Amino acid sequence: MSAAALPARGPLRAAWPWLAAACGAGLLGLLLDARLTRDLLDWLPYLASGFVMNVVISVLAMTLGTLGGVVLGAMELSAARLVRAPAVAYVQVFRNAPHLVLIFATTYIFPFEIVVAGNYLPFPDWLKAVLGLAIPAAAYVAEIARGAILSVPTTQWDAAKGIGLSRGQTLRWIILPQCLRRALPPWMNLAASITMSTALASLVGVHELLHAATDASTAVRRDDFTVAIYLTVLLAFFLFCYPISRLTRRLERRLATL
Amino acid sequence: MIDAALQRFIAGAAALGLHYDFLLSGGEVRSWLAGMAMTLLLVVLAIPLSLLAGTAFAAALTSGRPWLAGPVRAYVELTRNTPTLVQLMFAFFALNMLLSRALGGAAHNPFSPVFWVVAVTGLHVAAFHAEALRGGIEAVPAPLVEAAQATGFSGLEILRYVTLPLALRTALPALVNNLVNLVKLTTIGSAVAVNEVTYASIMIWTQRDNVLELMIVILLFFGLINLTVSRIGRAVERRLAVPGYGVGYGV
Numbered sequence: 001m002s003a004a005a006l007p008a009r010g011p012l013r014a015a016w017p018w019l020a021a022a023c024g025a026g027l028l029g030l031l032l033d034a035r036l037t038r039d040l041l042d043w044l045p046y047l048a049s050g051f052v053m054n055v056v057i058s059v060l061a062m063t064l065g066t067l068g069g070v071v072l073g074a075m076e077l078s079a080a081r082l083v084r085a086p087a088v089a090y091v092q093v094f095r096n097a098p099h100l101v102l103i104f105a106t107t108y109i110f111p112f113e114i115v116v117a118g119n120y121l122p123f124p125d126w127l128k129a130v131l132g133l134a135i136p137a138a139a140y141v142a143e144i145a146r147g148a149i150l151s152v153p154t155t156q157w158d159a160a161k162g163i164g165l166s167r168g169q170t171l172r173w174i175i176l177p178q179c180l181r182r183a184l185p186p187w188m189n190l191a192a193s194i195t196m197s198t199a200l201a202s203l204v205g206v207h208e209l210l211h212a213a214t215d216a217s218t219a220v221r222r223d224d225f226t227v228a229i230y231l232t233v234l235l236a237f238f239l240f241c242y243p244i245s246r247l248t249r250r251l252e253r254r255l256a257t258l
Numbered sequence: 259m260i261d262a263a264l265q266r267f268i269a270g271a272a273a274l275g276l277h278y279d280f281l282l283s284g285g286e287v288r289s290w291l292a293g294m295a296m297t298l299l300l301v302v303l304a305i306p307l308s309l310l311a312g313t314a315f316a317a318a319l320t321s322g323r324p325w326l327a328g329p330v331r332a333y334v335e336l337t338r339n340t341p342t343l344v345q346l347m348f349a350f351f352a353l354n355m356l357l358s359r360a361l362g363g364a365a366h367n368p369f370s371p372v373f374w375v376v377a378v379t380g381l382h383v384a385a386f387h388a389e390a391l392r393g394g395i396e397a398v399p400a401p402l403v404e405a406a407q408a409t410g411f412s413g414l415e416i417l418r419y420v421t422l423p424l425a426l427r428t429a430l431p432a433l434v435n436n437l438v439n440l441v442k443l444t445t446i447g448s449a450v451a452v453n454e455v456t457y458a459s460i461m462i463w464t465q466r467d468n469v470l471e472l473m474i475v476i477l478l479f480f481g482l483i484n485l486t487v488s489r490i491g492r493a494v495e496r497r498l499a500v501p502g503y504g505v506g507y508g509v
Contacts (some may be wrong), residue, residue: 015331022332096484097477098442101456108469193421196341203343210344214351223355230348234340241339 007190027099031189035076036224047229050212051236057208058195059131064134065194071139076146076228089141094139103132107204113135126208129201133194141192148183181255188248192241198235207234276471286462293458294479300375300444300454301483307380312387317417319388320395330388337385343446346378350450359469366448375447377401383440393423394425410455427498438484455479 030037075087094102096168106128113120152175160170202211217226264281271278280286291445318330337345354374358367396422406416426433448457 015328018328018332019335093481094418094479096438096442096481097447098456098480100445100448100475104456104460105469105473108463109473182483192339196339199341199343200446210341210347214347217351223359224445226355227352230344230352233344234336234348237340237344238336242335245335245339 030228031222036228039220039222039225040228043212043220043229046216047212047232047236049210050207051064053126053201053206053208054195055240056148057126057133057198057201058191059093060130061133061137061194061198062191064130065190066136067136068134070145072138072142073145073149076142077149081170091139091142094136095143099133099136100200100203102135102202102252103200106132107137125204126201126206127203129198129206130200133197137190139195141187144183144186144190145179145180147186148179151182152178178245185248185252185255187250188244192244192248195244196239209236262310271471276339276474277468278471279467280462280466280468286465289453290458290462295416295501296372296447296452296458297444297446297454297479298483300372300447300452301441302377303376304380304440304444305437307376308383308436309395311381312391312433313422315384315388316391316395317422320417320421321413334385334388335383338389340380342379342443343449346383346446346449347376349378350374351441371447371450371452374450376443376450379446382443383436386439387429387433388435390429390436391422391425393432395421397454398424399426401506424484424500427495427500430491430498434455434488434495437491441480441483441487474494 030040062102072087072090075083076091078084078087108127110128111132112122112124113122115121156174157167157170160174165173186190199210201208202214204210210233216229220226222228268278268281315330315334319325319334350371354367354369357369358364361367365500396418402420402424403416406420411419444454445456446455448460451457455476459476463469463472
C-alpha cells in the first residue's frame with residue numbers, strides 16, 4: 001500500500017517496448033495456432049461472466065468499506081477513549097489479517113440463508129466474499145480518512161470563522177475538498193488492491209474469473225490452452241488495474257506539486 | 259501441569275461458547291502446529307528473497323541503462339497490477355507443468371509447491387520493495403553522487419556505499435509495510451495444497467465445525483508475526499538512523 005503511494009518518475013517509458021513485444025508475441029502465437037484461438041474465443045464469454053463478478057464484488061466491498069471506514073476514521077480521532085479504542089483495535093486487527101483468512105471466515109461462519117421477518121433470504125457465497133473484503137477495506141479506509149482529516153491544519157477552521165463562514169460551510173467548502181483530494185490517491189490504490197483480492201473468492205467456490213479459468217483449463221485439458229487461459233486472466237486484471245494505478249500516480253504527482 | 263492449564267482454558271472457553279476441545283486430540287494439534295511452522299518457514303524464506311530481489315530490481319531501475327531498466331520496469335508494472343493468487347496459479351499450473359513436461363514427468367521436477375509459493379510471494383513483494391528503494395535512491399542529493407564520482411567510485415560502488423545505504427533508510431517504513439503484506443500473502447499457499455496454517459485449519463474445521471475458534475487463533479498468530487516484523491523493522495530503523503535522513507525514531 002504505502003510503497004504504491006510513492007510517485008513513480010522512473011523509466012516507465014522504457015517498459016513499453018517490452019510490454020508491447022510480449023503482447024505482440026502472444027498475438028502472433030495465437031494467429032499461428034488456429035485451434036488455440038478458437039478454443040480461447042469459445043471460452044471468452046464464460047471468462048467475461050466471471051470477471052463481471054470480480055468487478056461486482058470489488059465495487060460492493062469498496063462501497064461498504066468506504067462507508068464503514070469513514071465512520072471508523074472519525075471515531076479514531078474522537079477525544080473520548082471509549083469511542084476511540086474500539087476503532088483503533090478494529091484497524092489494528094484487520095489491517096494485519098490476511099484477506100484470504102477473512103474470506104474463509106465470512107464464508108464459513110455466516111449461514112447460507114438469513115431469516116428476515118419470517119422470510120428466508122439466501123446469503124450466497126459471493127456476498128460473503130464481499131463482506132470478507134469489506135472488513136479489511138474499512139480498516140484501510142479508516143487510516144486513509146484519519147490521515148486526510150489530520151492533514152488539514154485546525155487553524156483553517158479559525159480562519160474560515162474569521163471570514164464569516166458557518167461550521168457547515170467551512171466543512172463543505174474548505175475542509176472536505178482538501179480531505180478528498182488527499183485521500184483520493186490512496187483510496188484508488190486500495191480499490192485496485194481490493195479488486196485484485198477478489199480473485200481469492202475463487203478459493204471458496206465463487207464463480208469469478210480465476211474460477212472460470214480453472215474450469216476452462218480442466219475442461220479442455222491441453223497444455224497450450226492452460227498457459228493461454230491463465231495469461232488471459234493476468235491480462236484481464238492488468239488491463240483493469242493498470243489504468244487505475246497510472247491515474248493514481250498522476251494525481252499523486254499533481255498533489256506533490258501543490 | 260500443562261494439561262491442567264489446557265483443561266482450564268478449554269473449560270473457560272466453553273463457558274464463552276467457544277469449543278477448543280480439539281486441542282486435546284494429539285493428531286489435530288500436531289497438524290495445526292505443523293501448519294504454523296510451515297507459515298513461519300514460508301515467511302523466513304520469502305523475506306530474504308524479496309529483499310535481495312527488490313534491491314537488484316531497484317539497482318536495475320536506477321541504472322540508467324534502458325535494456326536493463328526496461329524489462330524490470332515491465333515486470334514491476336505487471337506484478338503490481340495483477341493478483342498474487344493468479345500469479346501463483348500461473349506459475350504452478352502453467353510454468354510448473356511445462357517444466358515437468360520438459361524434464362520428463364512430474365517425478366523429475368525438483369520444484370515443489372513450497373518453492374513456487376516462496377518464489378511468487380517473494381518476487382511479488384520484491385517489485386514493491388524495488389519501487390520504495392528506487393524512490394530513496396532518486397532522493398539522494400545529486401552533489402553527493404557527483405562527489406563520489408569525483409572520488410573515483412564506480413557506478414556499482416556508488417550504489418553499494420552511497421545511494422543504497424541512504425535509500426534503505428528512507429525506504430525502511432515502506433519496506434516493513436511490504437513485509438507485513440508478504441506475511442499475509444503466504445496464505446495463498448493453501449491454493450496449491452501447501453500445508454500452511456490456513457490450509458491446516460481448513461482440514462480441522464471441516465471435521466469439527468469450529469471455524470470461529472480457529473479463526474481467532476489464526477488472526478492472533480498473524481497479528482503476532484506482523485508485530486514481530488514491525489518491531490524488528492523499527493529496531494533496524496533506530497539503529498541505522500542518520501540525523502537528517504529518513505524518519506528514524508532515534509533522530
